Amino acid sequence: xxxxxxxxxxxxxxxxxxxxxxxxxxxxxxxxxxxxxxxxxxxxxxxxxxxxxxxxxxxxxxxxxxxxxxxxxxxxxxxxxxxxxxxxxxxxxxxxxxxxxxxxxxxxxxxxxxxxxxxxxxxxxxxxxxxxxxxxxxxxxxxxxxxxxxxxxxxxxxxxxxxxxxxxxxxxxxxxxxxxxxxxxxxxxxxxxxxxxxxxxxx
Numbered sequence: 001x002x003x004x005x006x007x008x009x010x011x012x013x014x015x016x017x018x019x020x021x022x023x024x025x026x027x028x029x030x031x032x033x034x035x036x037x038x039x040x041x042x043x044x045x046x047x048x049x050x051x052x053x054x055x056x057x058x059x060x061x062x063x064x065x066x067x068x069x070x071x072x073x074x075x076x077x078x079x080x081x082x083x084x085x086x087x088x089x090x091x092x093x094x095x096x097x098x099x100x101x102x103x104x105x106x107x108x109x110x111x112x113x114x115x116x117x118x119x120x121x122x123x124x125x126x127x128x129x130x131x132x133x134x135x136x137x138x139x140x141x142x143x144x145x146x147x148x149x150x151x152x153x154x155x156x157x158x159x160x161x162x163x164x165x166x167x168x169x170x171x172x173x174x175x176x177x178x179x180x181x182x183x184x185x186x187x188x189x190x191x192x193x194x195x196x197x198x199x200x201x202x203x
Contacts, residue, residue, distance in 0.1 A: 083183035116142030
């Protein structure tokens with residue numbers, strides 16, 4: 001029963017994609033984001049607390065907004081391509097929805113359908129009219145969990161045409177403030193007017 005719960009908790013954050021009833025005041029915020037140099041080297045050491053220092057690696061085109069062309073509802077097909085976590089196996093698949101919404105000031109943000117998860121911090125960077133990334137820190141406030149679960153993730157999106165976006169992500173998972181491991185995913189996002197198949201990820 002407990003192992004099944006842990007698996008569901010872990011898989012729920014595949015797009016940014018992580019779980020014990022925990023009051024917000026009890027959760028320790030995992031501040032800072034993993035930068036490009038950290039990603040290209042080794043992930044954090046399991047059992048260690050992540051360093052909070054971080055810098056971006058190049059000058060962005062726009063901050064705190066996805067490209068305007070991302071606006072709309074997208075169906076997202078995701079597959080795990082690599083994992084150091086026992087509860088997240090390579091080849092695991094999921095389908096979810098992402099809504100890119102434009103605010104009154106013209107900036108475009110994203111909303112993920114993640115039951116039980118709350119976004120604690122996010123930083124959006126658009127490198128061009130077709131490329132962007134988001135760094136996120138999320139916590140799980142669901143029921144019947146066995147600790148304080150959190151995750152840091154980086155999602156990179158490239159729009160290849162009006163109806164399709166390719167995503168590459170990695171997620172660093174934490175429990176009670178300690179690092180557990182990392183998994184990577186590949187996603188294809190389709191406008192909801194089109195059909196989505198898991199087989200498309202093989203191409």
